[in-house]
Amino acid sequence: MFILLLAFAANCYAQDYDKKFYVADSLVYAKTDTIANARKGYEMYRELYVEVPEKVSFWHLYDMAYAANKFKDPETGFYWLNKILEEKYKEQNLRMIFKYAKSDFYHLQESPKWEAFQEKVERKIETYQNKLKAQQQKWMQQGLGGATYSALNDGKELYQAIRDFEDYPSIPSEVFGFIKVNDTLDNNFFVRLSKSYNPKQPNKLLFFLNGAVRHQQIPAYPNTSLEEGWQRFYKHYAEENNVIMVYPNSNKEFNWMLGDQGFAMVTDILKTLKQFINIDDDAVFATGHSNGATGSFNLLVKNPSAFAGFYGMNTQPKVYTGGTFLKNMNQRSFYNISTDEDYYFPPKANDSLVKLARKLGLNYNDHRYNGFPHWFPQFPASEEPIKDSFEDLKSQQRNSxxxxxxxxxxxxxxxxxxxxxxxxxxxxxxxxxxxQEVNFTIYEKKYYDDQDSLRTKKVNEKAFDFPRKxxxxxxxxxxxxxxxxxxxxxxxxxxxxxxxxxxxxxxxxxxxxxxxxxxxxxxxxxxxxxxxxxxxxxxxxxxxxxxxxx
Structure with a gap:
C-alpha cells in the first residue's frame, strides 16, 4: 500500500511540473501584455531550472532567451543561449537558434556579442560533426570497410572470403552518419537499429525518403526528429520486425526526385552502412511519402539492383529526370498506398497503372484508402497500411x-x-x-480551389514524359x-x-x-x-x- 502511495505521489509530482512548464511556455508566447507575461513566464522557467534541471530541454532554455529578448535584457538572453552550449543536449537543434533569430532574437542580434556567439555555435557544430565522422570512420575500419584481402592472391578464395565476412562491430541503436555529395557538400542521415540488432546476424534495412524535397534543407547534422511526426509508425513496426530504418536528408538541389545530382545518395549511404553494419544484401528496401514515394519509384525504374522491393504512400509514379520505363519493374515489386482524395496523383490514374502493369506482367500493387487526403500519414488510420507493408516486406527477397x-x-x-x-x-x-514506349492517358485530376475544397477537373494528358531516345x-x-x-x-x-x-x-x-x-x-x-x-x-x-x- 505504501509503494502504491509513493507511486501516486510521484505521478502527481510529475504532472504538477509538466503543468508548470506548460504555463511558463504559454506566458512567454502570450499575445497580450507580452512583456509582462514574458517576465512571468521567464521567472517560472528559472524556478523550474533550479528545481528540476533534468526536465529542462533545449526549447525551455531557448524560451528563456526568447523571453529575455522580449523584455530587452541581452545579458540574460546570452546567458541562457550560452547555457544551451554547455548542457548535455548542446549538439541538438543549434541551427534553430539562427533559423528563428530574426523573429525571436532581434534585440540580441543588435548586440556586439551576437557575432561572437554565432562563431561559438559554428565551432560547436563543427566539433560535433567531426566527432560523428570520426566515429563513423572508426566503425568502418572495424567492420567490412577495414577488411584487407592483400594476402589472398587467389580470386576464388577472395570471392569466398567476401561472401563469408561477418566480423562487424557493436554499435549503438542510434547512428548519425555522413556521406560526401561532392567536393564541397556533405549530406547526413540518421539510422535506427532495433534493440535486437545482432552484428553477427544479417538484418533487413528500409530507407524512408521524405517528401517536400523542394522545401527541405540539409541540416548541419542529423537527429532523431527524422523518425517522428508522420514517420512515427515506422519506428514501431521496424522495432517489432527487427528492421533497420535509415532516414536520409535532402534539399531541392540534392534529392531522389528532381535532377540527378543527388539521385545516387541513397545507394551511397547504403554502401557506407554496409561497411560497418551487418545488412542482409538481399533484404534492402525503400519507401517514402509524396516526393519520397516518387523517389522510391524512381529507384525502382532507374537503379533497383541493390534492393529487394519498393514501397510508397501517396506516390506520383513518374520519373522527372528522363523516361519512365515501366517494363524495368520486371524484377522488383512496388507496394503502393493511395487515397481517394489525393491531388498528387489521381486515383483513377492509379487504377489505370495497375491494369497496365497487370497486362505487362509487372508487380505494381495499389492499396486504396478512402476518405483521406494527400497528407494521409498525419492520420492514425495510416498505421494499418504501414503495418501491412512491413508484413509484405518480410516475404520479399532479392534475386540478383x-x-x-x-x-x-x-x-x-x-x-x-x-x-x-x-x-x-x-x-x-x-x-x-x-x-516500344509504354504509357497511358490521364483524363481527370483533383485539385483544391480558392475555398480549399477538393475539386475534379477534366484533362487529357499522358502519364509519363520521354524527353530522350x-x-x-x-x-x-x-x-x-x-x-x-x-x-x-x-x-x-x-x-x-x-x-x-x-x-x-x-x-x-x-x-x-x-x-x-x-x-x-x-x-x-x-x-x-x-x-x-x-x-x-x-x-x-x-x-x-x-x-x-x-
Whole structure:
C-alpha cells in the first residue's frame, strides 16, 4: 500500500511540473501584455531550472532567451543561449537558434556579442560533426570497410572470403552518419537499429525518403526528429520486425526526385552502412511519402539492383529526370498506398497503372484508402497500411541472378540491372519492334480551389514524359548460354557470378542471334576486389565482366 502511495505521489509530482512548464511556455508566447507575461513566464522557467534541471530541454532554455529578448535584457538572453552550449543536449537543434533569430532574437542580434556567439555555435557544430565522422570512420575500419584481402592472391578464395565476412562491430541503436555529395557538400542521415540488432546476424534495412524535397534543407547534422511526426509508425513496426530504418536528408538541389545530382545518395549511404553494419544484401528496401514515394519509384525504374522491393504512400509514379520505363519493374515489386482524395496523383490514374502493369506482367500493387487526403500519414488510420507493408516486406527477397532480364535506359549512369549493363547507347539506330514506349492517358485530376475544397477537373494528358531516345536489352541465360537482344545499344557488359554458371565450363554469349563470346569464366581477383568496393555487396559478388562492343 505504501509503494502504491509513493507511486501516486510521484505521478502527481510529475504532472504538477509538466503543468508548470506548460504555463511558463504559454506566458512567454502570450499575445497580450507580452512583456509582462514574458517576465512571468521567464521567472517560472528559472524556478523550474533550479528545481528540476533534468526536465529542462533545449526549447525551455531557448524560451528563456526568447523571453529575455522580449523584455530587452541581452545579458540574460546570452546567458541562457550560452547555457544551451554547455548542457548535455548542446549538439541538438543549434541551427534553430539562427533559423528563428530574426523573429525571436532581434534585440540580441543588435548586440556586439551576437557575432561572437554565432562563431561559438559554428565551432560547436563543427566539433560535433567531426566527432560523428570520426566515429563513423572508426566503425568502418572495424567492420567490412577495414577488411584487407592483400594476402589472398587467389580470386576464388577472395570471392569466398567476401561472401563469408561477418566480423562487424557493436554499435549503438542510434547512428548519425555522413556521406560526401561532392567536393564541397556533405549530406547526413540518421539510422535506427532495433534493440535486437545482432552484428553477427544479417538484418533487413528500409530507407524512408521524405517528401517536400523542394522545401527541405540539409541540416548541419542529423537527429532523431527524422523518425517522428508522420514517420512515427515506422519506428514501431521496424522495432517489432527487427528492421533497420535509415532516414536520409535532402534539399531541392540534392534529392531522389528532381535532377540527378543527388539521385545516387541513397545507394551511397547504403554502401557506407554496409561497411560497418551487418545488412542482409538481399533484404534492402525503400519507401517514402509524396516526393519520397516518387523517389522510391524512381529507384525502382532507374537503379533497383541493390534492393529487394519498393514501397510508397501517396506516390506520383513518374520519373522527372528522363523516361519512365515501366517494363524495368520486371524484377522488383512496388507496394503502393493511395487515397481517394489525393491531388498528387489521381486515383483513377492509379487504377489505370495497375491494369497496365497487370497486362505487362509487372508487380505494381495499389492499396486504396478512402476518405483521406494527400497528407494521409498525419492520420492514425495510416498505421494499418504501414503495418501491412512491413508484413509484405518480410516475404520479399532479392534475386540478383534472375534467368531473364529486361532493361531500358536513356542515361548510361543508370544502365545497370543485376548482371547486365548498357554501357553506351546508339540512338541513331531504329528501335526494334519489341522496344516500344509504354504509357497511358490521364483524363481527370483533383485539385483544391480558392475555398480549399477538393475539386475534379477534366484533362487529357499522358502519364509519363520521354524527353530522350532510349536503348533497351532483353536477355536470358541457361546452362552457361546467354542470349541477348538489343535495341539502340552500342556497348554492353555481362557480369558473371558462380551462382549463375558452371565455372569449369565455357560460357557462350549470343547477341541478336550471333555468337559474340565463348570462353571459360575466371575468378578475376583484381576485378572482384575493385568491383566489390563499389557497393560492398556480399551477395552479388561478380567475378568477371565480359564487355561487348556491338
Amino acid at each position: 541472378f534472375p534467368n531473364e532480364l529486361y532493361w531500358e535506359t536513356d542515361d548510361v549512369k543508370n544502365g545497370k540491372i543485376d548482371w547486365l549493363e548498357i554501357k553506351q547507347l546508339d540512338t541513331m539506330q531504329p528501335k526494334k519492334q519489341w522496344h 532510349s536503348a533497351a536489352v532483353k536477355a536470358n541465360y541457361k546452362d552457361n548460354v546467354f542470349r541477348i537482344k538489343t535495341s539502340r545499344v552500342r556497348e554492353l557488359s555481362v557480369f558473371i557470378s558462380p551462382e549463375m554458371v558452371t565455372m569449369k565450363q565455357a560460357i557462350s554469349i549470343y547477341v541478336n542471334g550471333e555468337l559474340r563470346y565463348q570462353k571459360k569464366p575466371t575468378y578475376d581477383r583484381d576485378f572482384i576486389l575493385k568491383n566489390f568496393k563499389k557497393t560492398y555487396d556480399r551477395k552479388a559478388v561478380w567475378v568477371e565482366e565480359v564487355k561487348l562492343r556491338l
